[in-house]
Amino acid sequence: MxxxxxxxxxxxxxxxxxxxxxxxxxxxxxxxxxxxxxxxxxxxxxxxxxxxxxxxxxxxxxxxxxxxxxxxxxxxxxxxxxxxxxxxxxxxxxxxxxxxxxxxxxxxxxxxxxxxxxxxxxxxxxxxxxxxxxxxxxxxxxxxxPMPLAWAMGFAARTRQALLAAAERRAADARRAQVLEATQATQRERARIAGEMHDVVAHSLTLLVVHAETLRARGGELPDWARTQVDGLAAAGRQSSGELRDLLRMLRDPADAVPLQPVPGLGELKALLDSHRAAGGTVELTTGGAPESVPGPVQLAGYRIVQEALVNARRHAPGAPVRVSVDGDAGELRCEIVNGRAARRGTPGAGVGLGLVSMKERVDALGGELVAGPTGAGGFRVMATMRWEPADV
Incomplete structure (x- = not known):
């Protein structure tokens, strides 16, 4: 109208x-x-x-x-x-x-x-x-x-409009070709990265799992504390291998991005914290609200943030107690991870500084907010807040 x-x-x-x-x-x-x-x-x-x-x-x-x-x-x-x-x-x-x-x-x-x-x-x-x-x-x-001149002016206007339309079509075709070329270049780069990861990371991770399983097979010769550590190491290696396979599949073909195993969520936090304790860490979990009602993508982001924060605590503050608080209610998920002062010296040069960057990218993708920094007591605090639209009941 x-x-x-x-x-x-x-x-x-x-x-x-x-x-x-x-x-x-x-x-x-x-x-x-x-x-x-x-x-x-x-x-x-x-x-x-x-x-x-x-x-x-x-x-x-x-x-x-x-x-x-x-x-x-x-x-x-x-x-x-x-x-x-x-x-x-x-x-x-x-x-x-x-x-x-x-x-x-x-x-x-x-x-x-x-x-x-x-x-x-x-x-x-x-x-x-x-x-x-x-x-x-x-x-x-x-x-x-003068009447033929009027027809000539109309014909010239139609010709100009046709030329403009043809130019717009050529520009649209060029944009589509550019997008297609960029997509193909991205796919080639994905395939290259997937090949590098398979040759380097997957090989090293497979060796790690093989050695851990070998030690488990000779568990009778190990002390009790070592058997617990080896069990945790083998479980973590198998989980990481499965996640790495999913990642490589997604890199090779984004259309085939369905994971081979269930995507981790807040329901797997207990197992994640158990693996941290098995590695010698001390961690306490506090939950609030209804985390099970949180959408899957937000749950995955919360799980990865807690996972990365625990890894950083083990690297930079070994032996420090860690408090994990997860609260999902009123259309908002809040994850807070605080570790105390390190009980012993951390591994020099541990990490490459991408952990916090990865956490921030996950939070930003969901329109949330991430705050991370040292505490006054010599520890470190990570606070992530992610909102979503709650489903109507």
Missing amino acids: DDRWPRWGADAGLVVLTFLPPLLSQPYVDTSGPAWASLTAYEAVGVVALLLRRRLPATAFVVVFAALLAALVGSAGAGAKLSPLVFLPLAVLLYNLGNHCASWRRTVSAVLAGVVLGLAGLWLNRMTTDSGDFQGGLDVLAALA
């Missing part, structure tokens, strides 16, 4: 600018009844044809030209003259013919029909009018001579 109003407004304005000037100038030419009757009938037909000009450009031109000839011949037969501005609607429709009629056959047919009608009108004018003052002559020829 909003798109139609501008078109109707333009049509109304064109009708006024095309048919009002002949009405205003007619009193200065001839005020007789036959003149006004011919002009009124001609303009009534012209208004209807002008409103249909886009749908039927050739027909509208022929109809208005025939109505114009009838008005001129009829008024001349009654001894009346029309304003020269009656040719203005014909110029508008000729412009419209060049702008909207894409068929050369219809255009040529309309022009030939106009020529035939013109000759017929000239013959009728000679037959019905004896006075030379009311017979068509140089004045009619002078009014019709």
Whole structure:
């Protein structure tokens, strides 16, 4: 509806600018009844044809030209003259013919029909009018001579519009080709990274699991504390191997991103904390709200944040107690991980500084907020807040 109003407004304005000037100038030419009757009938037909000009450009031109000839011949037969501005609607429709009629056959047919009608009108004018003052002559020829220019202007406008449309299509094709090329380059880079990870990380992780399982097989020769550590190491290695396989599948083919195993969520926090304790850490968990109602992507992000924070605590503050607080309620998940002062010296150069970057990227992707930094007691605190739209009950 909003798109139609501008078109109707333009049509109304064109009708006024095309048919009002002949009405205003007619009193200065001839005020007789036959003149006004011919002009009124001609303009009534012209208004209807002008409103249909886009749908039927050739027909509208022929109809208005025939109505114009009838008005001129009829008024001349009654001894009346029309304003020269009656040719203005014909110029508008000729412009419209060049702008909207894409068929050369219809255009040529309309022009030939106009020529035939013109000759017929000239013959009728000679037959019905004896006075030379009311017979068509140089004045009619002078009014019709510029008409081909109106058609040429309409044709030029249509050609320019076609060129612009073709340029826009070429630009759209170029953008699509650029996007496709970038997608293919990204896929090639994904495949390369997946190959590197498989050759380096997967190989080393497999060796780690093999050695851990070998130690488990000789568990009778190990002290109790070592058997517990080896069990935790083997379990962590198997879990990491499964997650790495899922990651490699996703890198090679993003469309095949369905994991081979269930995506971890807040329900697996207990097992995650048990693995931290098995590695010699001390951790306390506090939960609140209804974490099970949290959407899957938010649960995964919360799990990964707790996982990364525990890894950082083991690296940089070994032996330090860790407090984990998870609260999911009112459309918001809050995860807080605080570790105390290190009980012994951390591993020099541990980590590459990407843990916090990864956590922030996960939180930002969900529109949340991450705050991380040292505490006044010599520890470290990570606080992540992620919102979601709660489901209607």
